[in-house]
Amino acid sequence: MINKEIAKILYEMSILLEMKEVGFKPRAYEKAADSIESLAEDIGNIYKHGGLKALEDIPGVGPSIGEKIEEYIKTKQVKEYKKLKKEIPVDIEGLVSVEGIGPKTILRLYKKLGIKTRDQLEKAAAAGKLVKGGFGKKTQDNILKGISFLKKEHGRYLLGEIMPIAETILEKIRALPEVQSAEFGGSLRRMKETVGDLDFIAFSDKPAEVVEKFLKFSEVKSIYSKGRHKALVRLSIDIDADIWVLDPKSTGAALIGWTGDKQHNIALRTLAEKKGWMLNDYGLWRGKTLLASKTEEEVYKKLGMDWIPPELRENKGEIEAALEGKLPQLIGYDDIKGDLQVQTDWTDGRNSIEEMAKAAKELGHEYILITDHTKSLAMTGGSDEKRLVEQMAEIDKINLKFKNQNSKFKVLKGSEVNIMPDGTLDIDDETLAKLDIVGAAVHSKFNMSEKDMTARIKRAMENPNVDIIFHPTGRLIQKREAYKVDMDDLLKTAKRTKTVMEIDAFPDRLDLKDEYIRKAVEMGVKLSIDTDAHVLVHLQYLKYGIGQARRGWAEKKDIINTRSWQEMLKLLK
Incomplete structure (x- = not known):
C-alpha cells in the first residue's frame, strides 16, 4: 500500500503551505492526508479500478489534490511538493514530532538558525543557541525534554497507525488457498498501544508455498531471511514483519505461544511442568503423548483453566483468575452503541454535524x-455561550430530519469544556445545564505539580454539570508524557461525584491507559469509550478504545455507552 507515502506528502505540503501563509490550502491538504492514511484499501487499487474520479470520491480529495495523487501513482513524485521542499529544505516529519513544534516555529528555526533536522535542533538547544536566536529559555528546555521523550519511544509504532496495513496483509494471507487459518501474534493481537513489529501465524499443510506467496505481497519491501516455514521481511511502511506457517493440528498451542507475552508464557509452561507435562508451540505433552493442541480453548481447559482473551495475556493476574473461573466477561467489540466525543466544523473538526451523524x-x-x-x-475557534446555544438549535433541526425519515438515530448536545488552571470551567453553568452531556478536559498548563493538577481536575468533577472527564491524563503517545496526577484520588472523586472517566480511543491518546482502567473498574467508576473524532474516518477508531478497555479488564456494564442513550443518561449526574 502506498497510502502512507501519499498521506505523508500531502501532510508535509499542508505544513509547507502554512509556512508560506497560503490561505485555505493547508487545511485541505491535511484533511486529504487524514482520509488517505485511514483508508483500508490501497489507494493504488482505487485508482486502478476507478481512475481520477474514484480518487475524488475519497473524503477531502478534490480535483487538484486528486491530480497530485495520480501524479505520484504514475511517477512516484509530486512536482509541486519537490518545489516546496526545495524552497524550505527541512525535515518536517522529524521536527513536528517534537512536542510544541509547529509550522511557524520550524520556519523561524530555519530562517534564524538554519536548522533543518531534529539532530540539528537538539544540538542547538543543548548549546543554548535557541535562546541566543530569540527563543525563550522555557521553549528551549521544553524542546530538549520533547526530544528526550522521543528517543525513549523510538522503534515502536502506534497500534492505530499499523493496524490497517496489518489487517490488509492478514486478509491476503487468509485468502491464500493453501491456508486453513491465520491470525496476528504478539502485541498486535494483545492490542498493545504500540507495537515493535508484526507477527503473522498461518496454518497450512503446504508451508513453503505459503511463504513464497507471502514474499510476493506488494507490501513487502525487502527480505531479511526465508525458510520452509518462516520468513522475516521489511514492509513498505518501514516496519519488520515475520510469518510462521505451522501444522494446522497445532493451531491452539501455537496461537497461545505466539500471543502471550514472555511472562504469561513462562507462567503457563511452569504450570504444565508442575503437572509433569510440557507446553510448547506444537502442543501440550505428557512425554511423547499429545494431550491438547488443536484449539486454544482445548489447551487452556486441559491445564484446568478458562480460555483467556488475548488482551489479558501478560501475567497480571489472568492465570490465577482463569484457574478459579473468575475472569471478567470483557466488553465486546460490537457492544458500543454510541460515540461520546465528536468534533465538527463548528470548531476544529472537518465535517458538519449532519455528516458526522x-x-x-x-x-x-x-x-x-x-x-x-x-x-x-x-x-x-472554540464556542462561547451564544454559539453553543446556536449549535443546540442546529442539532434540534438535524434530529428532526432523522425523525422525519423514521430514524431513531439521536444527536446529543454536548461540549468539550476547558478546565482552567484553577479548576473552573470556561462556560457558565446556566449554558452547561442546557446540554445533554458535558465533557471537560485539560488543554493547557500541563506542567503543574501533581497536587495542583489533581486539585484542578477534582474541582471540575465537583461541578454538577460535568459528566465526563475527557482524556484524563493528557498524554500523547510517543509525543507528550501524561501530566502528573494522583489517579487514586481522582478515581475516588469520580466515584463520589458520579463523574465518568473517558477511554479516548484516538490512536495517539488511548487515555485512560490500561492500568488505570483496571483501577477504575475495581473501584466501580463508570467509563466511556469515545473516538475523539475530528473527521469522518476517525469514527472507526472505537475498536482501539475497546481493546484498551479489554486490557483493563472492563466489562460491558462498566462502559456507559454500551446502553441506549436514554438508559445512559440516567447514569449521569
Missing part, C-alpha cells in the same frame, strides 16, 4: 454526542 449511523451507532471545543481554546 450520518457516518456514525452507517457504522451502526444509535447516537453520537457533539463535543466541540469552547472559547478559551482559541486555536480551535
